[in-house]
Amino acid sequence: MKVMELAESLSSCRVLVVGAGGIGCELLKNLVLTGFKKIEVIDLDTIDVSNLNRQFLFQKKHVGKSKAQVAKESVLRFCPSANITAYHDSIMNPDYNVEFFRNFQLVMNALDNRAARNHVNRMCLAADIPLIESGTAGYLGQVTVIKKGQTECYECQPKPTQKTFPGCTIRNTPSEPIHCIVWAKYLYNQLFGEEDADQEVSPDTADPEAAWNPADAAARATASNKDGDIKRVSTKEWARSTGYDPVKLFNKLFKDDIMYLLTMDKLWKKRKAPLPLDWTEIHHLEFSQEEACGTGLKDQQVLGVQGYAQLFHRSVETLRSQLIEKGEGAELVWDKDDPPAMDFVTAAANLRMNVFSMNMKSRFDVKSMAGNIIPAIATTNAVIAGLIVLEALKTLNSEFDQCRTIFLNKQPNPRKKLLVPCALDPPNPSCYVCASKPEVTVKLNVHKTIVQALQDKILKEKFGMVAPDVQIEDGKGTILISSEEGETEANNNKFLSDFGIRNGSRLQVDDFLQDYTLLVNLIHSEELEKDVEFEVVGDAPDKAPTPSVPEEGKNIANGNKDSAQPSTSSKAAAEDDDVLIVDSDEEPSSSTMEASPESSNRKRKHHGTDTDDAASKRKRLDQQPADDDEDIIALD
Amino acid sequence: MIDTIEKEENIISEEEAAQYDRQIRLWGLDAQKRLRGSRVLLVGLRGLGAEVAKNLILAGVKGLTLLDHEQVTEESRRAQFLIPVDADGQNQAQASLERAQLLNPMVEVKADTDAVGSKPDDFFFQFDAVCLTRCSKDLMVRVDQLCASRNIKVFCGDVFGYHGYMFSDLGQEHHYVEEKPKVVKGSNEANDGPEAKKPKVDPNETTMVKKTVSFCSFKAALEVDWTNEKAKNNLKRIPVDYFLLQVLLKFRTDKGRDPQPDSFAEDSQLLLQIRDDVLETMGLSSELLPNTFVRFTRPRLGVSQVDRVEQNGTECRLF
Numbered sequence: 036m037k038v039m040e041l042a043e044s045l046s047s048c049r050v051l052v053v054g055a056g057g058i059g060c061e062l063l064k065n066l067v068l069t070g071f072k073k074i075e076v077i078d079l080d081t082i083d084v085s086n087l088n089r090q091f092l093f094q095k096k097h098v099g100k101s102k103a104q105v106a107k108e109s110v111l112r113f114c115p116s117a118n119i120t121a122y123h124d125s126i127m128n129p130d131y132n133v134e135f136f137r138n139f140q141l142v143m144n145a146l147d148n149r150a151a152r153n154h155v156n157r158m159c160l161a162a163d164i165p166l167i168e169s170g171t172a173g174y175l176g177q178v179t180v181i182k183k184g185q186t187e188c189y190e191c192q193p194k195p196t197q198k199t200f201p202g203c204t205i206r207n208t209p210s211e212p213i214h215c216i217v218w219a220k221y222l223y224n225q226l227f228g229e230e231d232a233d234q235e236v237s238p239d240t241a242d243p244e245a246a247w248n249p250a251d252a253a254a255r256a257t258a259s260n261k262d263g264d265i266k267r268v269s270t271k272e273w274a275r276s277t278g279y280d281p282v283k284l285f286n287k288l289f290k291d292d293i294m295y296l297l298t299m300d301k302l303w304k305k306r307k308a309p310l311p312l313d314w315t316e317i318h319h320l321e322f323s324q325e326e327a328c329g330t331g332l333k334d335q336q337v338l339g340v341q342g343y344a345q346l347f348h349r350s351v352e353t354l355r356s357q358l359i360e361k362g363e364g365a366e367l368v369w370d371k372d373d374p375p376a377m378d379f380v381t382a383a384a385n386l387r388m389n390v391f392s393m394n395m396k397s398r399f400d401v402k403s404m405a406g407n408i409i410p411a412i413a414t415t416n417a418v419i420a421g422l423i424v425l426e427a428l429k430t431l432n433s434e435f436d437q438c439r440t441i442f443l444n445k446q447p448n449p450r451k452k453l454l455v456p457c458a459l460d461p462p463n464p465s466c467y468v469c470a471s472k473p474e475v476t477v478k479l480n481v482h483k484t485i486v487q488a489l490q491d492k493i494l495k496e497k498f499g500m501v502a503p504d505v506q507i508e509d510g511k512g513t514i515l516i517s518s519e520e521g522e523t524e525a526n527n528n529k530f531l532s533d534f535g536i537r538n539g540s541r542l543q544v545d546d547f548l549q550d551y552t553l554l555v556n557l558i559h560s561e562e563l564e565k566d567v568e569f570e571v572v573g574d575a576p577d578k579a580p581t582p583s584v585p586e587e588g589k590n591i592a593n594g595n596k597d598s599a600q601p602s603t604s605s606k607a608a609a610e611d612d613d614v615l616i617v618d619s620d621e622e623p624s625s626s627t628m629e630a631s632p633e634s635s636n637r638k639r640k641h642h643g644t645d646t647d648d649a650a651s652k653r654k655r656l657d658q659q660p661a662d663d664d665e666d667i668i669a670l671d
Numbered sequence: 672m673i674d675t676i677e678k679e680e681n682i683i684s685e686e687e688a689a690q691y692d693r694q695i696r697l698w699g700l701d702a703q704k705r706l707r708g709s710r711v712l713l714v715g716l717r718g719l720g721a722e723v724a725k726n727l728i729l730a731g732v733k734g735l736t737l738l739d740h741e742q743v744t745e746e747s748r749r750a751q752f753l754i755p756v757d758a759d760g761q762n763q764a765q766a767s768l769e770r771a772q773l774l775n776p777m778v779e780v781k782a783d784t785d786a787v788g789s790k791p792d793d794f795f796f797q798f799d800a801v802c803l804t805r806c807s808k809d810l811m812v813r814v815d816q817l818c819a820s821r822n823i824k825v826f827c828g829d830v831f832g833y834h835g836y837m838f839s840d841l842g843q844e845h846h847y848v849e850e851k852p853k854v855v856k857g858s859n860e861a862n863d864g865p866e867a868k869k870p871k872v873d874p875n876e877t878t879m880v881k882k883t884v885s886f887c888s889f890k891a892a893l894e895v896d897w898t899n900e901k902a903k904n905n906l907k908r909i910p911v912d913y914f915l916l917q918v919l920l921k922f923r924t925d926k927g928r929d930p931q932p933d934s935f936a937e938d939s940q941l942l943l944q945i946r947d948d949v950l951e952t953m954g955l956s957s958e959l960l961p962n963t964f965v966r967f968t969r970p971r972l973g974v975s976q977v978d979r980v981e982q983n984g985t986e987c988r989l990f
Contacts, residue, residue: 089694113755413725414726417722
């Protein structure tokens with residue numbers, strides 16, 4: 036493209052920036068200074084004080100206001116001639132359909148969660164608009180270009196899903212602080228929030244490990260009411276019956292239930308047995324006065340058992356009041372920025388850690404884990420935003436052969452580079468999103484899976500659809516799920532087998548918003564692992580974490596919403612992981628890439644980050660955040 | 672000996688804790704406190720300077736002095752985002768001050784309109800770190816040398832179109848700590864008998880390892896002897912930007928300014944000449960820096976696009 040043409044095309048070009056946070060602020064600034072004139076920016080979030088260390092378009096006085104709106108205003112200050120449209124909205128809102136996307140020459144993501152990334156990926160494929168994808172976490176960052184038909188789409192390579200822990204680990208045999216924190220969040224929901232059958236906190240008598248005789252476990256499971264829980268009263272009902280008495284609650288959770296666990300003696304043959312706590316005894320013991328704050332952050336102090344018992348007491352009372360205030364049938368939503376909610380989880384988790392002989396954690400650390408907080412600084416975002424614009428220019432010039440995936444590392448590679456470009460890969464012909472007739476096979480139990488679960492856990496959560504329509508390929512075109520509200524509600528609690536679905540059945544799933552059709556082949560199985568509701572055939576199996584390896588590198592998260600299953604982000608950088616990646620300055624063409632053994636290491640951690648934004652600030656998407664976002668093909 | 676946290680107040684306020692939360696979680700409270708106690712000088716408030724200012728202010732240093740003797744022009748206003756639209760004719764540092772301060776009221780941001788070359792040595796001694804942009808080679812050499820004696824960190828950098836460089840001198844003996852994960856060894860001793868295991872050690876436990884590294888001076892970095900065997904062998908791995916930098920610094924010294932698009936014809940002639948002289952003095956061939964380099968420095972967007980196509984897709988050499 037000739038000189039003048041490019042300069043002109045920049046000012047006439049319409050671009051969409053999805054997200055006005057860390058990357059978004061830097062990107063908007065860069066776009067405007069580069070000469071882009073027609074920019075639209077969308078973000079559903081409002082400004083929080085913790086954003087101010089890097090989202091420089093916002094000041095303290097803006098806290099609580101719309102990010103997109105304030106970003107626009109700030110940019111106009113230094114470039115009044117820019118034409119910026121701001122949307123305080125979710126990009127997943129059906130208003131932003133394929134036609135909307137077709138208005139733009141380029142879309143740039145500045146997102147922090149996988150669900151939105153998946154969605155924008157599909158919309159850009161449907162509209163055939165190039166997409167620049169990016170992400171950061173701490174010192175690490177990444178940029179890549181997605182162009183339909185030419186490059187891999189965002190979903191061409193399966194990304195490992197959020198690590199979850201088995202129910203019996205959470206309920207019976209926690210061995211790490213994270214298990215206790217997840218338990219505490221479940222407890223919060225059971226007591227004060229929306230009760231969830233997958234978030235049980237009481238001892239699990241159906242734990243296969245607990246049974247001396249395998250037949251016993253099965254017998255107990257069927258004998259009890261809910262999921263191995265012999266008590267026929269829900270946790271919430273029980274709590275209500277005691278008036279949410281903190282001391283009674285304390286003794287039930289940290290003494291009675293623990294003593295019950297102790298009767299399941301097989302569990303403690305090879306594990307250190309838990310030690311119950313008693314409210315009265317704790318307060319009689321001589322504990323040294325907890326030290327004054329000193330020069331650290333108050334939140335970084337680790338209290339003693341008494342301290343956490345007190346904190347438990349206080350927070351239960353506060354939350355109880357909140358419930359009462361809200362009225363009949365009220366439910367609270369956990370939010371790491373809500374002090375009593377955070378206090379409650381800190382206290383409950385630590386008490387449980389103490390019971391199970393683990394070192395207790397400060398509120399600061401608990402908040403990191405419970406809230407899936409990804410550390411963030413301005414400079415990483417600044418570098419990535421700069422790279423986004425450089426790729427954008429190539430894209431607008433249709434120089435796709437020049438486009439690259441670029442990784443920003445923390446340490447220089449053997450060639451002393453911090454920034455490492457890699458050639459883009461062509462689309463995966465078996466991609467279940469961008470292939471011409473995408474198809475996938477799912478293993479589940481047709482007698483035990485209900486339609487609602489298919490919709491929510493499989494189609495929406497796993498396959499990233501927003502509003503699926505499902506037809507059974509049974510010759511009659513039976514409609515199983517309709518995206519129109521209310522139409523197929525009656526089907527929700529029925530089992531798939533009730534509709535004649537069995538081994539080998541096929542479902543045609545459409546998401547009209549995403550212009551996406553997926554054929555789902557079903558395999559009936561009665562041999563799925565405990566707690567596993569379905570399996571996608573062909574997925575790399577989820578690995579259990581090896582505790583000795585620092586988790587941070589793997590936790591460059593892309594799914595950070597306040598779900599009960601958080602990440603274990605820590606400060607320790609997984610430098611070893613970085614060194615494993617063999618990089619060269621200029622990657623050879625992809626055909627040679629396939630041949631070299633280095634190429635399997637070439638793809639690496641996807642630096643998508645997920646925010647820690649409170650559930651209250653955005654629609655509560657009922658899905659678990661994805662955690663490990665590795666592009667590395669599993670090597671073990 | 673590791674530098675201890677100095678003089679200043681050691682308590683982080685609630686406000687700071689809330690605002691700096693996400694970065695404290697990355698580099699730790701200790702590092703945040705050190706930042707909080709640091710005074711930094713930033714010379715040059717064009718595009719690069721504005722970015723550096725933003726990043727340092729957001730990070731929460733104690734004080735940042737913006738030093739620039741030049742006036743705002745249309746070009747400089749378009750290069751950065753701190754200068755208001757109606758500030759033409761004002762001093763660049765002054766014009767940037769208000770917006771810079773608003774980035775983080777907890778930092779003391781000041782403007783200084785003097786030319787950096789006119790500052791006496793002791794002016795620099797009040798800072799913990801000095802950042803130099805758009806400075807002449809001689810000045811950078813001078814400042815780097817005088818700061819070395821006081822253990823003041825020096826950073827130099829410039830942007831030339833799509834190219835640029837950054838240099839850092841943290842001293843001959845720079846001490847730091849690196850956080851490494853603690854090695855987890857299984858322990859089989861427990862009260863419950865030989866088979867019982869303790870709960871796993873928290874995988875997030877880390878340990879601090881002390882290290883020391885040595886930096887060379889700016890002068891030494893520029894005066895590498897390329898005639899000896901070892902240097903010659905390394906030549907292939909040296910980015911061509913190193914030589915580009917030498918040429919541009921010489922141009923800056925000779926002409927008192929950087930190459931401009933408006934004087935492209937005249938400038939490119941001089942650049943080619945300087946290239947020949949500089950490389951010859953180093954005992955190297957002119958081919959090391961091909962003629963096309965004269966286009967690198969044109970800041971205008973469209974032209975650089977043409978450059979890249981001509982150079983057969985050579986990637987932007989980001990530092």
